[in-house]
Amino acid sequence: MKLTLRCVAVAALASAALAAPPAMAQDNVRIGFVNTDRMLREAAPAKAAQTKLEQEFSRREKELDTAGEALKTASDRFEREAPTLSDSQRQTRQRQLVEQDREFQRRRREFQEDLNSRKSEELQQVLDRANRVVRQVAEAEKYDVILQEAVYINPRLDITDKVIKALNSAK
Structure with a gap:
């Protein structure tokens, strides 16, 4: 008889616990999510930063492309003419090509490093601005949490x- 009363008491407590609303639901927590990748593709400040970088680096990139084409042309010409050149002429032209290639590779590396550095600077400025806007939206609309990465949302x-619209309208 004791065992049966104990089972009934446990069952009653369990059903009471399940029927009670969770504490979090009573607080009405507001959660939002911002897709950072999409924001960086679609927001005007991100597009402006991309355009700025393209303008800043387009001349150097064209110069590098031209130098690369010239190097390829010189290499192709050397390959065609090599059988008719004397040993000393062939070695001299080979050294020149190797030196030109080394210089081209160095310039390409410097360009890539400069581009990556400037991309990081611009991206950081856009992200700082975006985070301020996210904070403003969260405070204005009473969000408790804004997530920027999630497996599922x-x-x-x-x-x-909302964030893209606010970013586009903010000056």
Whole structure:
């Protein structure tokens, strides 16, 4: 008889616990999500930064492309003419080509390093600005948490459009 009363008491406590609403639901927590990749593709400040970088580096990139084409042309010419050249002429032209290639590779590396550095600077500025806008949206609309990365997010929690709109309108 004791065992049966104990089972009934445990069952009653369990059902009472399950029927009670969770503490978090009572607080009405608001969660939002911002798709950072999409924001960096679609927001005006991100597009402006990309355009700025393209303008800043387009001349150097064209110069490198031209130098690369010239090097390839010189190499092709050397390959065609090598059988008719004397040993000393062949060695001299080979050394010149190797030196030109070394210089081209150095310039290409410097270009890539400069481009990556400037991309990082511009990206950081856009992200700083975006984070300020996210904070403003969160405070204005009373969000408790805004996530920027998630394995899965329900589309109704996505506030990326609001953030992009606010970024585009902010000066």
